[in-house]
Amino acid sequence: MTTIKIAGVPEHFNLPWHLCIENDAFRNATIDLQWTNVPEGTGKMCQMLRNGETDIAVILTEGILKDITAGNPSKIIQVYVKSPLIWGIHVAGKSNFKTLKDLENTKIAISRLGSGSQLMAFVNAKNQGWNTTNLQFEIVNTIDGAVDALTNKTADYFMWERFMTKPFVDSGVFRKIADCPTPWPCFVIAVRNEILEKHPKAIDKILEIINHNTSKFKEILSIDKTVASRYNLKIEDIQDWLSFTEWSQDQLTEKEFANIQNQLFKLGIIEQKVNYTSAVKSI
Structure with missing residues (x-):
């Protein structure tokens, strides 16, 4: 064996x-x-x-x-x-962010440095024409960590696979602003x-x-x-x-x-x- x-x-x-x-x-x-x-x-x-x-x-x-x-x-x-992979771009359910444009120069919750959640933040920023050198990150490790970070406002948005995060959207903890598929x-x-x-x-x-x-x-x-x-x-x-x-x-x-x-x-x-x-x- x-x-x-x-x-x-x-x-x-x-x-x-x-x-x-x-x-x-x-x-x-x-x-x-x-x-x-x-x-x-x-x-x-x-x-x-x-x-x-x-x-x-x-x-x-x-x-x-x-x-x-x-x-x-x-x-x-x-x-x-x-x-x-369809990445959902999520904010806290009660946040004031309404559109992708609102998220420019805000802080992104990521699981770890070098993670997909960080790398796709660069992809999304490039898609939106943002300056990628201005991206700011908060390491949260897991989805639960992202819930805490967005709820407590230590981060502003979180990118994760949209179906795994959908229960949080359905419950009102997260609100999905947009999708960002991997190219x-x-x-x-x-x-x-x-x-x-x-x-x-x-x-x-x-x-x-x-x-x-x-x-x-x-x-x-x-x-x-x-x-x-x-x-x-x-x-x-x-x-x-x-x-x-x-x-x-x-x-x-x-x-x-x-x-x-x-x-x-x-x-x-x-x-x-x-x-x-x-x-x-x-x-």
Whole structure:
């Protein structure tokens, strides 16, 4: 039995992994895949890959690419979700902010430095024509931390996946001002280089199993009810989410990689570019 540690956010996108684990799909292939939920998100998972706390991360594309250019000894081995992630831009339910324009030069709640919530703040600012050097951040770690920060006015807005934050919007804790989709595939699977060298067959088998599951995920009987129940979301929201979410079974192409890296460089999110082969595992 080969033990492999994997980390991901506790969100609906990752249900295929949990179903495979619960059904012993990996164990039957002599792989003990040990999942860790990371509510802090991508910045924390980048740190875990660097420290060897996890072997695999199901992680935001922009976050891991940024960290690989900064020396993270890992590679992207596949795109996991090829559709964009829809980031909701949220303010406190009782705040006076009404439009995106109102948020210029205000403070942004982010989970961690280098997280998707920080990087997408740059994307949104660029979209709005704001000066990105004026962006101010308040580290809040989790959604609950963002609730406290916006409620107590230590931060002014918070960007997070819109369906996971929708219960807070429905309850009036948050108010969503706008959406900001990622201009690239949202999730990839990244693996530490050491593990790629030590356990290449196990990694290939893990991909084979998860790809089989994601390719048929939407066909699972009553999957909308299952997702809604597991993540305490409304079934109509999950049906909406399923309608535009597309999983992938393919590697990030060199063209896609160049496009993403060029955008991150222009945004000032990365300071240097790296070669495709140093960041992405060849098939």
